[in-house]
Amino acid sequence: MSYPTSPAARPRSSAARICTIIAFVFAVLAVLISPAIFGILGLILGIVGAVLGDKPLGWYAAGASVAGLVLGIIINAALMN
Numbered sequence: 001m002s003y004p005t006s007p008a009a010r011p012r013s014s015a016a017r018i019c020t021i022i023a024f025v026f027a028v029l030a031v032l033i034s035p036a037i038f039g040i041l042g043l044i045l046g047i048v049g050a051v052l053g054d055k056p057l058g059w060y061a062a063g064a065s066v067a068g069l070v071l072g073i074i075i076n077a078a079l080m081n
Helices: 014-032 035-052 055-080
Strands: none
Touching: 014 035, 014 055, 035 055
16 A cells, blocks of 8 residues: 655655765865865755755755854964964
């Protein structure tokens, strides 16, 4: 017996999970290496992961990438002084 699903709910795909995992990795790299490049790429991949179906984790990855971007800029500015 098959149960109907709502049209708004997308099934989670492996592509969504891969985008989300890479977004978390980019969030860490934004703190350690280059905040501007990896923070923005992580934000984009987190949003793509959330849209493709990995909803809560994709949005958390996007938020972590923004936090990594801000933290990386603060640490970089502190080290330059």
